[in-house]
Amino acid sequence: MALLTPEDLANMTDALVENDRLITELTTYSLDGLCRKIYGTAPAKEKVAIIPITAGGGIIGSFSESLLFTVQHFGMDGFITENTDVAGWYEAVTKGADIILMADDLAYIAHNLRNGKIAHNQICTGRIYAEILCHAKGGKDGGDDKDVLVLGLGKVGTPALETFLNEKFNVYVFDVDSNRVNEIASQYPVFKYDSEKEPKSFFKIFEATPCPDTISESVLKQNSIVSTPGIPLGISDELIEKYNVRVVQEPLGIGTLSMLYAVF
Ligand SMILES: NC(=O)C1=CN([C@@H]2O[C@H](COP(=O)(O)OP(=O)(O)OC[C@H]3O[C@@H](n4cnc5c(N)ncnc54)[C@H](O)[C@@H]3O)[C@@H](O)[C@H]2O)C=CC1
Ligand SMILES: N[C@@H](CCCCNC(=O)[C@H]1CCC=N1)C(=O)O
Ligand SMILES: [Mg+2]
Numbered sequence: 001m002a003l004l005t006p007e008d009l010a011n012m013t014d015a016l017v018e019n020d021r022l023i024t025e026l027t028t029y030s031l032d033g034l035c036r037k038i039y040g041t042a043p044a045k046e047k048v049a050i051i052p053i054t055a056g057g058g059i060i061g062s063f064s065e066s067l068l069f070t071v072q073h074f075g076m077d078g079f080i081t082e083n084t085d086v087a088g089w090y091e092a093v094t095k096g097a098d099i100i101l102m103a104d105d106l107a108y109i110a111h112n113l114r115n116g117k118i119a120h121n122q123i124c125t126g127r128i129y130a131e132i133l134c135h136a137k138g139g140k141d142g143g144d145d146k147d148v149l150v151l152g153l154g155k156v157g158t159p160a161l162e163t164f165l166n167e168k169f170n171v172y173v174f175d176v177d178s179n180r181v182n183e184i185a186s187q188y189p190v191f192k193y194d195s196e197k198e199p200k201s202f203f204k205i206f207e208a209t210p211c212p213d214t215i216s217e218s219v220l221k222q223n224s225i226v227s228t229p230g231i232p233l234g235i236s237d238e239l240i241e242k243y244n245v246r247v248v249q250e251p252l253g254i255g256t257l258s259m260l261y262a263v264f
Pocket of ligand 2: 002003004051052053054055058059060061063064103104105106108121251252
């Protein structure tokens with residue numbers, strides 16, 4: 001899994017606030033309100049413990065602090081354990097944590113110790129970034145509002161395409177790994193997007209790849225909306241400017257809030 005760097009997290013607090021404003025403009029729901037709607041849950045004064053984990057690549061600078069900011073920004077009670085790993089787990093539980101947030105290099109999870117619910121960052125990230133697009137108000141020409149392009153069919157992109165299908169969208173998919181495209185197309189009722197065979201532009205585009213410039217001019221319309229957890233950003237500033245593209249992208253907080261609502 002692509003690991004965040006402290007640089008990716010440098011402006012996370014501003015990005016979370018700015019993206020929340022954009023999400024509200026596009027969907028009429030705040031991020032918090034949208035999470036309540038899609039999960040049907042609400043916080044109830046849960047105490048959230050964030051446990052730094054030293055496994056694998058070890059602690060990532062600002063990672064725990066970014067989670068704490070997210071928890072507190074949305075009105076919840078949170079703390080980062082002084083100890084790491086198992087000692088941190090013991091500290092979290094003895095200090096009365098209701099929900100634990102922790103990540104190694106393979107999984108970032110939220111676990112609710114009271115109701116047993118557990119959530120995975122890749123699944124919850126794919127879902128919330130897809131739901132933001134699903135709830136975004138249609139383009140001027142309305143019509144193609146139910147079409148969506150999904151770029152990147154990995155651990156985040158796949159839960160996203162499942163969300164779009166559940167919300168009755170016409171899902172067009174692309175991935176540089178053609179074996180993956182064929183695998184997905186054999187499993188889900190999706191259209192394989194082929195810019196050579198059948199060029200098509202989209203009002204709504206979802207991207208979850210670790211590459212820049214995955215969104216080409218040929219798929220864009222005026223005022224397209226790009227919803228992407230992908231890092232680095234998959235669309236150039238030039239194309240954003242030229243097509244007045246609205247971009248929802250944030251490195252960690254949006255996915256984290258989705259995880260918390262999944263375990264309330
Ligand atoms: N912002 C956030 O909250 C989060 C961001 N991420 C980021 O999302 C991205 C995707 O994560 P995962 O799904 O776990 O990765 P993954 O490796 O499971 O999937 C990535 C997919 O993108 C495809 N791909 C690579 N280059 C491509 C290109 N040029 N065009 C189309 N497809 C291409 C790969 O073939 C692969 O199928 C990563 O950059 C990761 O860091 C992941 C979790 C949370
Ligand atoms: N063990 C480290 C955290 C490692 C997180 C690695 N996973 C990612 O970077 C994923 C999560 C969202 C996007 N990428 C610590 O506790 O500081
Ligand atoms: Mg995020």
